[in-house]
């Protein structure tokens with residue numbers, strides 16, 4: 124069985140600021156990391172691999188990005204991926220979510236045509252659009268389940284516990300399917316020195332548009348229908364309503380009841 | 390002029406009234422209590438004056454005013470020191486340098502082929518590194534201006550100031566005064582090795598401009614010429630330990646004058662400007678290896694130390710009690726120790742960083758693998774990562790033990806308000822580290838005190854933290870502290886390898902050097918600052934020890 128993990132390299136988010144004048148991200152001196160949600164996806168793939176030896180699962184990490192994004196893939200290999208591919212080409216430069224998903228779709232179709240499952244992060248913490256996984260699934264013509272927190276493989280199907288605003292939902296789909304992961308275990312894993320050493324011996328290849336036979340007109344800036352107008356930090360969420368301390372318990376209970384009722388929680 | 394003679398420069402004076410100052414011990418105690426304490430948390434600090442000069446002229450005018458008023462001066466920086474050296478126990482004036490925290494500029498020393506930063510004393514290590522790493526330096530900050538160094542600097546790889554005394558909000562002036570060091574001292578040395586030039590205002594209110602390499606002791610003497618006096622300074626004759634040391638005044642027979650001021654805990658005056666060397670920054674890879682016993686762990690340290698092919702950035706040690714503390718904390722608060730579970734069978738851990746270079750990684754790891762096997766551990770049992778946020782995680786892990794200890798003590802203080810942690814800071818020579826560790830465990834287990842041991846094993850410098858449960862424990866701990874000091878000294882070590890003596894470790898300095906040596910130190914002080922104007926009570930008292 125083959126699981127593809129789509130992974131992105133991102134700037135370490137809590138150190139990125141938005142330049143208030145130009146509205147662009149200040150990435151100066153900010154280190155690049157493997158997108159945390161992609162790391163959850165990879166962890167989930169490795170978990171499935173370890174819990175299903177009978178399926179002989181292979182985990183293949185694929186990323187599109189500049190040449191230095193190999194470091195994010197190297198981390199995937201250290202954390203247990205079996206092989207990795209970086210789709211990197213000047214022709215991809217300026218790709219929006221659509222052009223990116225086109226490249227990823229072509230990459231997956233050429234490099235792992237017999238994939239059974241695609242796992243990916245729910246979104247990348249730099250752009251935060253959450254569009255690429257959905258568009259890639261569409262272009263590949265496979266079902267998608269988003270915001271997963273737990274997965275299980277059963278009889279050629281994948282069962283996914285997913286987050287919603289109101290609790291959890293469990294969905295199941297026929298493989299192949301694309302699943303995006305929104306959360307991993309509480310404490311992230313750390314590779315061992317042996318893992319770091321072993322990763323250097325695994326296959327990690329860089330593929331160009333030509334290698335993959337991707338038509339230049341379908342990727343890059345010119346194939347990108349969306350344009351970024353402006354980037355700004357979303358307004359901070361205001362804290363919730365508070366019943367002041369010292370309120371008479373009866374009054375407080377009434378206030379709480381009203382609030383829950385008004386918002387359809389009751 | 391002979392090499393051992395330096396002439397002090399006069400400085401213009403500004404009017405004292407224009408300097409922001411607070412007068413009155415009550416108002417200072419009530420409204421500015423933060424200036425009366427440091428991270429030693431010792432109590433008893435009090436002051437009649439609190440002043441905030443912004444430049445050298447204002448410092449001189451504060452000095453003159455305090456001489457008139459007969460008030461001693463305690464020089465105050467970021468107050469992260471942990472031996473009370475910035476606490477005004479004897480009253481007088483606290484002179485805070487917080488308004489002198491500029492990054493002045495950057496230059497290239499063509500003789501040494503090294504970059505340096507020129508800074509005011511109160512800039513923090515964090516800020517220096519931020520400016521230097523991100524190259525936030527303007528063309529007008531080139532030293533000298535006509536050399537246009539900034540353009541060249543911008544083409545250099547990432548640079549940094551390598552001394553990391555854990556507390557990066559410490560000021561560079563405080564670090565120079567304390568000769569601060571830290572884990573990375575194993576590779577980079579202490580602050581002393583990174584100071585290129587100092588400006589120091591002495592008790593006459595004049596300034597000494599001291600580049601490294603220019604003024605050297607001759608026949609055991611320095612001459613400092615000021616407008617009205619000539620000071621003849623006798624270089625102390627005691628021997629410093631070979632092991633890492635921050636106790637007492639620095640001395641060697643042909644010492645550089647600059648070294649007299651570095652590590653002097655501010656007793657000779659104000660450091661008002663410094664040049665510090667910068668170094669190119671190599672990315673790191675952080676690792677934690679686990680061992681089933683301490684003997685194996687120390688064997689590993691010695692093997693790692695002896696490699697001719699690579700040198701770790703540092704080696705940090707955690708004993709069994711420290712690991713137990715971490716495990717227990719993980720169970721109740723997994724995020725506090727944001728790491729995978731510490732293996733149950735691990736009794737000792739060594740955390741070590743290596744320079745991360747892809748082309749040598751395999752060879753280095755294989756060599757370390759062989760070392761680990763010799764110590765009954767393996768590459769498989771060793772955590773390893775190098776992504777920036779992973780490095781932060783490892784760093785938190787290294788700092789978690791003292792934090793947990795502090796939390797436990799804070800809890801116990803509720804019942805016994807005057808209880809405090811007893812933390813040692815002693816080093817020994819390489820060959821004695823095994824014996825010293827055995828000694829610590831044996832004595833502490835004999836009396837049944839609660840303790841953890843962690844710290845800079847690369848420099849044979851670990852911190853024993855005793856956690857007293859009551860006042861009897863505290864007393865018992867203090868007695869052991871003395872025994873440890875005697876033992877460390879007998880192993881060629883220091884009673885204070887990095888924190889200094891300050892106001893709380895005088896008796897250990899005596900154990901280490903003896904009264905005669907301390908009187909030699911006092912002689913230097915009395916010559917240069919006869920009235921004990923600056924930082925009285927630091928390192929030794931004014932009164933002669935018999």
Ligand SMILES: Cc1cc2nc3c(=O)[nH]c(=O)nc-3n(C[C@H](O)[C@H](O)[C@H](O)COP(=O)(O)OP(=O)(O)OC[C@H]3O[C@@H](n4cnc5c(N)ncnc54)[C@H](O)[C@@H]3O)c2cc1C
Nearest residue numbers: 466467468469470474510560562563564566569570655660
């Ligand atoms: C959590 C923690 C961990 C620490 N770990 C380490 C460690 O690993 N290694 C280590 O060495 N230290 C350590 N320290 C201690 C402390 O950070 C250092 O001693 C530091 O050098 C103090 O700098 P500061 O600016 O806070 O100085 P302060 O505490 O304000 O002053 C320290 C001394 O320097 C003098 N001084 C300050 N500025 C000047 C100046 N411009 N001219 C003349 N004298 C001056 C003061 O009078 C005082 O005597 C630690 C502290 C904390 C809180």
